Amino acid sequence: MDPDAVAKAFVEHYYRTFDNNRAELGNLYQEGSMLTFEGAKTQGSQAIVAKLAGLPFQQCLHNISTVDCQPSGPGGGMLVFVSGSLQLAGEQHALKFSQMFHLIPTPQGSFYVLNDIFRLNYA
Amino acid sequence: MDPDAVAKAFVEHYYRTFDNNRAELGNLYQEGSMLTFEGAKTQGSQAIVAKLAGLPFQQCLHNISTVDCQPSGPGGGMLVFVSGSLQLAGEQHALKFSQMFHLIPTPQGSFYVLNDIFRLNYA
Incomplete structure (x- = not known):
């Protein structure tokens, strides 16, 4: 499969899950996974x-x-x-953001997120 | 050295070089390096x-x-x-951007850029 198509499919899946049920995102991370969210570092699924x-x-x-x-x-x-x-319920203006993911292949032929860095882009 | 300090030093060096003499950035890339600049892909130093x-x-x-x-x-x-x-000469407004680098250690104890993805954040 074309890497751009894989990336697009991952991104669609990730944000659909985020917007519907954030708790299910745990399946995409593993113990060594890292998240830096607005500068705050977290490790592990x-x-x-x-x-x-x-x-x-x-x-x-x-x-x-x-x-x-x-x-x-x-x-x-x-x-x-x-x-x-990112449109939050009850907020008039959407927030711009940038995010990067480092995806690592699993033995099952899928990917997990090793690295995740998120930043809002303040105007 | 603390990774955050290394990252900060790299970033300062990278943009100082970019702003003073872009041609010198070649030292930071190698043959396998990739740049995606506003969606356009380029490979090799x-x-x-x-x-x-x-x-x-x-x-x-x-x-x-x-x-x-x-x-x-x-x-x-x-x-x-x-x-x-990013402030361009002669332009009134600065442009917001986000950029990611994947740095790989060299045998000489330094780093080179394997991956570089740049995007302007349009308001």
């Missing part, structure tokens, strides 16, 4: 999901503007770079 | 420098807002995620 589930909003909707991807080295990993906007 | 040197502005100044970094796996690599703004 359980802690990452706790961080994401505890963000101070209930409903949100991600709109994706761009998805770029590159192979990350000989191990078959993939870097995915996303820009988009 | 020489092609990447040609792309950067050929951007349609002469003078620019990067201002860095945030630098996040994470180790990228067992090989000693490092992911660096930058947000900031």
Whole structure:
């Protein structure tokens, strides 16, 4: 499968899950996974999901503007770079964000997220 | 050395070089290096420098807002995620951007850029 198509499918799956049920994102991370969310560092699937589930909003909707991807080295990993906007329930203006994921192949032929860095882009 | 300090030093060096003499950036890339600049893909040190040197502005100044970094796996690599703004000579408004670098250690104890993805954040 074309890497750009894989990246796009991952991104669609990730944000659909985030917007519908953040707790299910745990399946995408493993124990060595790292999240840096607005500068705050978290490690491990359980802690990452706790961080994401505890963000101070209930409903949100991600709109994706761009998805770029590159192979990350000989191990078959993939870097995915996303820009988009995030609409929070009850807020008038959407927030711009950028996020990168480092995806690592699993023995089952899928990917997990080793690295995840998220930043809002303040206007 | 602390990874955050290494990332910050790299980022300062990278943008200082970019703003002073883009042609010198070639030392930071190798043949396998990849650049995706606003969705356009380029590979290899020489092609990447040609792309950067050929951007349609002469003078620019990067201002860095945030630098996040994470180790990228067992090989000693490092992911660096930058947000900031870019002031072009003669333009009234600075442009917001986000950029990520995947740095790989060299035998000489330094790093080179394997992956580089750049996006402007349109308001």
